[in-house]
Amino acid sequence: MAKYDGMKPGEILADASVAEFISSLGLGIAAAQQALDENTISQLGQFSLPREGLGNRSLLELGLMPAFYHYQYADISCSMQIRLEVGKSFEIGGQASLDFNNGNNASSQESLNQNSEESVSSTTSINRTAEMKYHVTETGTMSLNGTNYTATGATPALRLKNLRDQLLGNTSSNIEGLVYEPPITTPPVLSTLATNDKVLIQSPFVTFLKTTVPYGFIWMKANQDTDYIINDTTTIPTVSAADLGTYATSVLASFRVAFTHQDDFVSMFTPQMAQEGDEFNSVAYATGVAELEGDALEEAVLLANLAKYINLPVEIEGFTDRVGSTAKNLELGKSRANRMKDVFIAHGVNANSIIIRPSRGEAAAAEAGDNNGTANANYRKTSVYIPTLESYVLKVQSTNTILDSAEIAPNAITDTNLQNGWFYLAPTEALSISGEELNIDNGAANIPYSGGSVNTIASGHANAYAENLTLAVNALPGYAASRTGATVRIMKATDTYSVKLFSKVDQSAELTSNETYQVTKNFNSSTSSTTNSEENSQSNSTVAIGVSVDARYSRQFEMEVTGNSQISARLVSIPAPPEFLKVIKEYQNGLGE
Structure with a gap:
C-alpha cells in the first residue's frame, strides 16, 4: 500500500x-x-x-x-x-538541560513543540563500558583520566592481567572489571615432527602432553561380569546385576573400597544425570577472573581428555556470582566459557562438537536467591554438559596407586569395541622430544623444544617445555605467545586482544589511544544540538547535552473500495x-x- x-x-x-x-x-x-x-x-x-x-x-x-x-x-x-488516506507523523519527545558553573549555580530547562505532531527533547546518559584493542607485542602505558597504568609481563596475557590488577587495585579508577578476549584471526601455520602423544598441535595452540596427577576413565556399557585390572598387584572383580545402572553403582562401590588413600578420588557420571541436564563437572575461579590456573586448569584438562576420547558433543556454560554489575558479569561468564573451549581445542577436541551455551552471567545466582553483591564460589565456575551420554563413566584418580597403561584391562584404549573397560589414562611418563622443533609458517621460524628448568618450573615438566617455547616465540620478530599451563598460544605481531573495561559508577572517564591501546569506545558519550523554538524567531536557540533521543516516525495507509x-x-x-x-x-x- x-x-x-x-x-x-x-x-x-x-x-x-x-x-x-x-x-x-x-x-x-x-x-x-x-x-x-x-x-x-x-x-x-x-x-x-x-x-x-x-x-x-x-x-x-x-x-x-x-x-x-x-x-x-x-x-x-x-x-x-x-x-x-495517507497519514504521517514524526515525533521527538522529552526535555533538554544544560548546567553551568562559574561561581554561581544556574540552570535552564526548555521544552520545544514545533507543531501538533512534532516535539524535540534530549537526556543525558553516561556509558559505563569502554572498549579497546591491545596490540600483542606492545608494552606501553594506558592513560585513564590522566593516570598512567603501565602493564608489565613477559607475555601479552600476563600484561593484561597485570593491567587488570592495577586498575582494580586503585580505588580512584572506579574500575570494577577488565575482561579480555584473545585474537580471532588467521593463526600461524604450525607443524612438528614430534609424535602427537608428546606434542599436540591444534593451531594456534601447541600442547605438551604430560600430567603429574595420574587418573583414568572407565566406561560401562554392558551389565556383565568384568575384572578391572589396575596393575600387577590390584584387580577389582565385579559381577552382573539386575540392570546396567545397578551394576555400575556396584562397580563404583568396589573401586571406592580399593582406593582409600586420602589422595584417591573415584566418581561416576550417569546417563540419567545427562538427560536431566546436570553438569558432568565444573571448574572454579577466583573473583573477577576468567583465566584457568592451578587445580581449575588440571580439572579442565581432565574434562578435555574425557570429551576427546568419549567422542560425544559437549556443551559449556560460564557463570558468575553477583559481585559487580550485570553487564560485567555477562562478559565475564562468556569469557570463562571461551577459555574452557580453548583448553578443549588445545587438547584435541573437535571444535565442531563443542557448543557454547549463552552465558547467563549472574542470573543463576540470582534465581537461587543471592542478593546483589553476594560473593558465592558455587557460581564462579564453568560447567560442562554431555547431554547424549549413554554409558556410565567412572573417573579414577590416585597419586598413591600406580595406573599402569601396560597392565590395565579391559583395555578399551586399544580396543574401542569393548563394552566395559579403560578408555583413557593420562600420560605420566617423562617427555622425550629432544632434537625435535616447532616449525612456524612453513620455515619462517624453527624453534627447538627445551625442557630445561625455567622460572621455578622443574626440568622435564610439560610446563617447562611450554614456558621455554613461549619465551623463544616472544623473542622472534613478527610473533607473540602466551602460556596456559602446558599449552602455548602463538599469535602474529599484528594481532590484537579485545579488551572491555567496566566502571563502578557513572563517570566521564577518558581513555587515551596510543600504539599499545587503541580505544574504540570510551566511557563518556555526549552530544549537543541547537533548535529554533518558533518559525519566525531570529536567534532563539538552546543547547542540549545528552545522548538519548526518543524519536518516533510512523506512516499509515488506508484504502477503501x-x-x-x-x-x-x-x-x-x-x-x-x-x-x-x-x-x-x-x-x-x-x-x-
Whole structure:
C-alpha cells in the first residue's frame, strides 16, 4: 500500500485495474451467448430421435425445433468509489538541560513543540563500558583520566592481567572489571615432527602432553561380569546385576573400597544425570577472573581428555556470582566459557562438537536467591554438559596407586569395541622430544623444544617445555605467545586482544589511544544540538547535552473500495437458418437407413 503515497487519482485508478474490471463484464456477456448456443446444439439429438408415442416420428418432423437465442441488446452500468488516506507523523519527545558553573549555580530547562505532531527533547546518559584493542607485542602505558597504568609481563596475557590488577587495585579508577578476549584471526601455520602423544598441535595452540596427577576413565556399557585390572598387584572383580545402572553403582562401590588413600578420588557420571541436564563437572575461579590456573586448569584438562576420547558433543556454560554489575558479569561468564573451549581445542577436541551455551552471567545466582553483591564460589565456575551420554563413566584418580597403561584391562584404549573397560589414562611418563622443533609458517621460524628448568618450573615438566617455547616465540620478530599451563598460544605481531573495561559508577572517564591501546569506545558519550523554538524567531536557540533521543516516525495507509455493477439484457428467439434445417433433415434421413 505504501506505493500509493504521492500518486494522482487517475494513477490510482489505473493501478487498481478499473478498466480491466469493466472489460471483464462485457466479456461475461459474450461468454453467456456462447453457452446458449452450445446448449441448443446439445439438444439436437432429442429433437431428431423417433418416438413411439408419435408414430415413430421425431419432434423435427412435427415441426418443432430447438430455439436459438440472441441478445437483442445489453446495457452495462458500473460505479466505483475509491478512498485513500495517507497519514504521517514524526515525533521527538522529552526535555533538554544544560548546567553551568562559574561561581554561581544556574540552570535552564526548555521544552520545544514545533507543531501538533512534532516535539524535540534530549537526556543525558553516561556509558559505563569502554572498549579497546591491545596490540600483542606492545608494552606501553594506558592513560585513564590522566593516570598512567603501565602493564608489565613477559607475555601479552600476563600484561593484561597485570593491567587488570592495577586498575582494580586503585580505588580512584572506579574500575570494577577488565575482561579480555584473545585474537580471532588467521593463526600461524604450525607443524612438528614430534609424535602427537608428546606434542599436540591444534593451531594456534601447541600442547605438551604430560600430567603429574595420574587418573583414568572407565566406561560401562554392558551389565556383565568384568575384572578391572589396575596393575600387577590390584584387580577389582565385579559381577552382573539386575540392570546396567545397578551394576555400575556396584562397580563404583568396589573401586571406592580399593582406593582409600586420602589422595584417591573415584566418581561416576550417569546417563540419567545427562538427560536431566546436570553438569558432568565444573571448574572454579577466583573473583573477577576468567583465566584457568592451578587445580581449575588440571580439572579442565581432565574434562578435555574425557570429551576427546568419549567422542560425544559437549556443551559449556560460564557463570558468575553477583559481585559487580550485570553487564560485567555477562562478559565475564562468556569469557570463562571461551577459555574452557580453548583448553578443549588445545587438547584435541573437535571444535565442531563443542557448543557454547549463552552465558547467563549472574542470573543463576540470582534465581537461587543471592542478593546483589553476594560473593558465592558455587557460581564462579564453568560447567560442562554431555547431554547424549549413554554409558556410565567412572573417573579414577590416585597419586598413591600406580595406573599402569601396560597392565590395565579391559583395555578399551586399544580396543574401542569393548563394552566395559579403560578408555583413557593420562600420560605420566617423562617427555622425550629432544632434537625435535616447532616449525612456524612453513620455515619462517624453527624453534627447538627445551625442557630445561625455567622460572621455578622443574626440568622435564610439560610446563617447562611450554614456558621455554613461549619465551623463544616472544623473542622472534613478527610473533607473540602466551602460556596456559602446558599449552602455548602463538599469535602474529599484528594481532590484537579485545579488551572491555567496566566502571563502578557513572563517570566521564577518558581513555587515551596510543600504539599499545587503541580505544574504540570510551566511557563518556555526549552530544549537543541547537533548535529554533518558533518559525519566525531570529536567534532563539538552546543547547542540549545528552545522548538519548526518543524519536518516533510512523506512516499509515488506508484504502477503501466500494461500488456496484448492473447488466440489463434482452434475449430473443429467432428461427433456425435454412442451412441448419437442411443439415438436420439430412441427419434425420440418415438415422432411418
